[in-house]
Amino acid sequence: MPSLAPYKSDLDYGYAPGAFPAMECLLHRPDCARRVLLHSKAEGTEAAQKLTALAEKLHVRVEIADKALSRISGKENCFAAAVFSKFDDALTPGAPHVVLHNPSDQGNVGTILRTALGFGVEDVALIRPCVDVFDPRVVRASMGSLFSLRVKVYDTFEDYQAEHPGRALYPFMLDGSRSLPDVLSGDIPADWTLIFGNEGSGLPASFAHLGQPVRIPSNEKIDSLNLSIAAAIGIYGFTRGSASR
Amino acid sequence: MPSLAPYKSDLDYGYAPGAFPAMECLLHRPDCARRVLLHSKAEGTEAAQKLTALAEKLHVRVEIADKALSRISGKENCFAAAVFSKFDDALTPGAPHVVLHNPSDQGNVGTILRTALGFGVEDVALIRPCVDVFDPRVVRASMGSLFSLRVKVYDTFEDYQAEHPGRALYPFMLDGSRSLPDVLSGDIPADWTLIFGNEGSGLPASFAHLGQPVRIPSNEKIDSLNLSIAAAIGIYGFTRGSASR
Structure with a gap:
């Protein structure tokens, strides 16, 4: 995987910025999770510990990546993100x-x-x-x-x-x-x-x-x-x- | 009235950015409307003509103000705004x-x-x-x-x-x-x-x-x-x- 670029539609991966969305990615699309990015300021927080624990269980790499986080989110205060492979689903017939x-x-x-x-x-x-x-x-x-x-x-x-x-x-x-x-x-x-x-x-x-x-x-x-x-x-x-x- | 500053809470006036919000200001709070700002690119459009006609009827000054619009809206594509005096209301007893x-x-x-x-x-x-x-x-x-x-x-x-x-x-x-x-x-x-x-x-x-x-x-x-x-x-x-x- 090359170094992380600002998001573009033609990439085959995307970013889930924020601790909560990143956690949702690991919980519900574990097969799509590629990496977890943490800001050095987030190390030791409860959210970071939870993310790290789950990522290790799933064998997903966790990196301290301050610059990548600010580059991909366009925000200075993004402390965590998941990198995930894009997915494609069929909708359920008969369901709303x-x-x-x-x-x-x-x-x-x-x-x-x-x-x-x-x-x-x-x-x-x-x-x-x-x-x-x-x-x-x-x-x-x-x-x-x-x-x-x-x-x-x-x-x-x-x-x-x-x-x-x-x-x-x-x-x-x-x-x-x-x-x-x-x-x-x-x-x-x-x-x-x-x-x-x-x-x-x-x-x-x-x-x-x-x-x-x-x-x-x-x-x-x-x-x-x-x-x-x-x-x-x-x-x-x-x-x-x-x-x- | 001094030259228009980027919005701050302690100003006694505010900005309604966009042709539709500016029109709503003139229609429903005509007493509060101070000025209408138009971008030179908007001149001659239907929205600008409507705004101008109503402003003139209300004796509200209309200005071409490209730089002020981009400064106050923080956006390059804001083509109209109203400047209005802030207001303060009592809520209606008995109403929801x-x-x-x-x-x-x-x-x-x-x-x-x-x-x-x-x-x-x-x-x-x-x-x-x-x-x-x-x-x-x-x-x-x-x-x-x-x-x-x-x-x-x-x-x-x-x-x-x-x-x-x-x-x-x-x-x-x-x-x-x-x-x-x-x-x-x-x-x-x-x-x-x-x-x-x-x-x-x-x-x-x-x-x-x-x-x-x-x-x-x-x-x-x-x-x-x-x-x-x-x-x-x-x-x-x-x-x-x-x-x-």
């Missing part, structure tokens, strides 16, 4: 899915991964063009949730549909034909897919003809909800038992 | 409130302001220590929602309580004694206050003795939800009619 169509903000995608995992949705698709899901900003915002999920990137939504045909599709749109509470008051098939569009432009109008378009009722005083907020409200609603919807 | 206790992330606070406004909660308190609500990063993340809300900052939660006694308090805590769907299945008084803690440490344990502590049901695979996500789910739940909860 979240599809992010052309998301452009790393923080939003990471936050949505964290929310999805927290509510038990473990299969996430991204449709290109979209942020690089292995970008350290995504990994950081996900708090390492990326390592507990199955994530797959598709060139087009049609490619996703071809691989997962016949599912119950719910595109979230500002002018969706039914409101979220209304949709949730009815029966929801187990193999649902929630679809969210780009931060600025939302979903293309053609998605209004797919499945059941959903609108989150909000007032006219704001333009729209933040993408990660809309996704959270949708995921929360779909994962609550019907009794509590 | 959101209280943010010691929030430390500007993006989270801005996103929560945007979400609150979108769901019709127009009174927000912050408890110190907390981010400066006039920080341009807050204003930007709020998409200018700040200008449509009543926001008040208190030194302590007790100060908030003294000014707004007898309200129905709902502290959101990881170990809250009732789950959100359970709380929402009962009667909710009109004067509810949702309270959310710091990103890292949550609310102090003593808040478990205030009102009805609420837990958002999520699984053990994540440490916690992002603050702006937890707040959004809480606000959405409390503002849906009981029929759709």
